Amino acid sequence: PAGTIIAVDGPAAAGKGTLARRLAVAFGLPYLDTGLLYRAVGRRLLDAGADPRDAIHAEAAARALIAEDLARTDLRGPAADMAASAVAAIPAVRAALLDWQRDFGRAQGAVMDGRDIGTVVFPDAQAKLFVTASIEERTRRRLAELRARGIAADPAQVEAELRVRDAQDEARPVAPLRPAADALLLDTTDLDAEAAFTEALQLIESRL
Numbered sequence: 001p002a003g004t005i006i007a008v009d010g011p012a013a014a015g016k017g018t019l020a021r022r023l024a025v026a027f028g029l030p031y032l033d034t035g036l037l038y039r040a041v042g043r044r045l046l047d048a049g050a051d052p053r054d055a056i057h058a059e060a061a062a063r064a065l066i067a068e069d070l071a072r073t074d075l076r077g078p079a080a081d082m083a084a085s086a087v088a089a090i091p092a093v094r095a096a097l098l099d100w101q102r103d104f105g106r107a108q109g110a111v112m113d114g115r116d117i118g119t120v121v122f123p124d125a126q127a128k129l130f131v132t133a134s135i136e137e138r139t140r141r142r143l144a145e146l147r148a149r150g151i152a153a154d155p156a157q158v159e160a161e162l163r164v165r166d167a168q169d170e171a172r173p174v175a176p177l178r179p180a181a182d183a184l185l186l187d188t189t190d191l192d193a194e195a196a197f198t199e200a201l202q203l204i205e206s207r208l
């Protein structure tokens with residue numbers, strides 16, 4: 001139904017994006033990949049030669065964020081991944097992006113994927129999914145994504161990067177990565193995209 005918020009949270013490379021995009025089409029709701037907001041802020045700092053942990057600079061970049069920043073083609077890749085996670089730990093950055101995300105969702109409802117949608121951004125979302133997969137499977141998926149973009153990557157390095165980023169996202173004091181108390185858990189380790197979608201639809205429909 002219009003105005004519905006569906007939150008899709010979980011660690012990196014668990015299949016949230018693919019799933020959330022399909023759910024948005026199925027429910028006729030707008031979709032927002034909230035990781036792009038943090039990526040765009042991190043990218044601005046990298047471009048300026050600044051340290052992504054620089055709170056003053058990062059807050060200014062978050063406040064100046066415009067929709068066009070999300071369409072940049074250089075928001076994915078190891079440097080952008082780590083810069084996003086670094087700026088995401090800064091409370092003032094999260095505060096600046098909170099209104100942005102709430103305005104987006106309140107306009108017509110939305111399917112939003114991220115880390116804290118069900119816990120912080122929309123704690124009263126009608127349905128919350130927490131999507132996980134084993135570290136081995138998430139590494140395989142990230143490697144395949146990179147390969148599809150023509151980037152050769154070392155599996156051990158990709159796995160290490162996922163571990164560091166998840167640990168950082170789970171350990172930060174503000175809006176850490178964790179399932180909301182009322183989240184529906186979906187482990188996609190043994191599910192392909194189609195099966196994950198079918199399972200997610202059933203879980204969500206039990207809440208709507």
Ligand code: C5P
Nearest residue numbers: 034035036038084085088114115116169
């Ligand atoms: O989802 P994605 O991997 O694109 O997110 C990049 C980074 O942005 C995450 O590692 C996390 O630090 C941050 N993030 C966040 N809260 C969100 C979405 C992303 O802290 N809602």
